Amino acid sequence: MASSNLVDGLFGTEVTAYSFPRIACPGSHSKGSRPGDTIGMGGTMSRGEGDGMHRWGVIDIGSSAVKAALFEVDGDSPPRFLHESDPVATGLGRGLTPGGPLDAEAVARSLDALTAFDGEIRERGGRLRVVLATEALRLARDRERFLEAAKGRVEGRVSVVCIDAAMEARYAFQSAHVAFPDLAPGSLIVDPGGSSLDLCRSPTGRVEDLRSLSLPFGMNHLMAVAPPERADGRLNAHDLARLRATSEEALRPLTRWLDEQDGLGSPLVATSGAALAAAGVKRRLASSARVERIPLSQGALVTTEDLERMVEECHDLGAGTRRALHPCLSRSRAPIFVHGTLALGEVLRAADVTSCRVNAFGMKLGALLDAPSHEKSPEI
Structure with a gap:
């Protein structure tokens, strides 16, 4: 130990x-x-x-x-x-x-x-x-x-x-405000899960004023569209198009919900394994050397441009190759890394923001x- x-x-x-x-x-x-x-x-x-x-x-x-x-x-x-x-x-x-x-x-x-x-x-x-x-x-x-x-x-x-x-949204909110004491009131906190996407924000920064939304959209829905077991996690252009279309349709209620809100803090805070994996891969891509150990990426900023680059560079790689290139990916994360990265990018677009701050503690x-x-x- x-x-x-x-x-x-x-x-x-x-x-x-x-x-x-x-x-x-x-x-x-x-x-x-x-x-x-x-x-x-x-x-x-x-x-x-x-x-x-x-x-x-x-x-x-x-x-x-x-x-x-x-x-x-x-x-x-x-x-x-x-x-x-x-x-x-x-x-x-x-x-x-x-x-x-x-x-x-x-x-x-x-x-x-x-x-x-x-x-x-x-x-x-x-x-x-x-x-x-x-x-x-x-x-x-x-x-x-x-x-x-x-x-x-x-x-x-x-x-x-x-x-x-x-309550799941409340926990994500409390975690974000403990991890980021400078978090502005009204900031949007998203917690993408396996079967749901939970979002919340408080215009005052107080938990009593918390507003939340839960959508039936998560990694399991994306895996149904493009099973990671097929082709060792590799995705082709058709798979990517279907994943984007599925995400866009599922996220329409998010856009409507945000339209009803009185302002939105930026950057958005993402509490998920997908966001943390993306932060780790971003750190690896920014390094000129092969990194075997990657420090915890708490508070890292990940942009839509970063996410698009990762999808482009990793979608046609098998899970083993992804792990060899990016040792920060676990065995369970590598096959679905592109699924989660693409979906996170779609969440940012639906929220009309270009970056998210990563809360590793969830x-x-x-x-x-x-x-x-x-x-x-x-x-x-």
Whole structure:
């Protein structure tokens, strides 16, 4: 295991542990909670488990992958990011229709990933704080069976909750405002997932004034158009045209929603694996040398021009070649890298912005902020 300040990080790269700045942003606490009960946007956390330092893990059971992150919290100090494991591709929401059953093999992959990440968090000296499930579980008719199985995998030690789209947006919002204390009120925060695209903004910068939108558009929809298993992830011109057309159609409600808003902050903040992968590849393309280890790209700026260049240079490469050229890509990300990069570019265009700021910590940080209130979190 690496040292405490240099850990194996996102997409298999080595990263320096990241400390969040202390900030004071109003309106950070959950309904029913008291100031100081959470790691709110002021950077404090419950001491209900005793004073001193804690290492808390959060696991996100997403619609296309399971992800885990580890944070260090010491009393009233701001949280410190320590580690994020390589995502495990599960395809939990792939091919799922509203009210339909989850695929048995995808369920098994997701539960096995949960068990593995729980063990990894403990090996790193941490304790699991909460397990979240999102759109795939919101859609599935056998949601409760899955949640019970997941609770069994963590031996009932923590909450396993299926959060609604509004809460998912809230977590992305809280994460962005903790990570970027200079974020302007009204900035648009987008969280592209496997089966949904969640967006939010607050004209005042307060969570109480948060406005959100969830669209049925994600990586699983794009993989249905151009399956990554075909041709080892290679895409031809026809595939790219179909992906763009699918994205444009799915994003029409976003354009209408933004037209109704009173101003939009720029740049947009993207909280997703696709955005972080794009930031890593941008760093690699800007380097004259072959880079084996790429630092965490928190706060990186990625433009539509960058995204178009990546699609052009990578679409006809197989997944193995993409990883050889760009070691920042994980095995699960490489086959779908172009799918995600193209879709992110289409989101920026639909929002009428030319760049996005990357928030590597995603909704997992936002979920950690609300961890003490998860027993009362809205479940679907």
